[in-house]
Amino acid sequence: MTETSLPPDQGLDRNALVRSCDQALRRHGLVPEQAPLASTHVEVIPYAYPVPTLGRDEVLAQVVPWMEAHGIYPRGRFGTWRYEIGNMDHAVKMGIDIARRLLNGTREELLASAPDLSAVRVECRS
Numbered sequence: 001m002t003e004t005s006l007p008p009d010q011g012l013d014r015n016a017l018v019r020s021c022d023q024a025l026r027r028h029g030l031v032p033e034q035a036p037l038a039s040t041h042v043e044v045i046p047y048a049y050p051v052p053t054l055g056r057d058e059v060l061a062q063v064v065p066w067m068e069a070h071g072i073y074p075r076g077r078f079g080t081w082r083y084e085i086g087n088m089d090h091a092v093k094m095g096i097d098i099a100r101r102l103l104n105g106t107r108e109e110l111l112a113s114a115p116d117l118s119a120v121r122v123e124c125r126s
Helices: 014-027 056-069 088-104 109-113
Strands: none
Touching: 088 109
């Protein structure tokens, strides 16, 4: 399985994309050179990445408690708006953690250990 990002204004040649990904996987030794291509599927997701912005953590500090007070527990790559802890393994861990929290009252390990970026300031110089 591969994941490929494209600019929104770039056209997509699905066959060329499949060939390119297949060749790259073989070139880097992730798929044996002579192995047959078993199947392909291209899924285009227009908005696939949560993009961190300045002020995100301050907003989340208000939004997430409100959501949880209303029985909504946002987790996973998109639910937490935290791309830095948004891999598939993180999403599964967040699901396990929230289930344990709701059933047993235990602390969520992954979100509790995630860095708070609200105090981070970016200085741009030209």
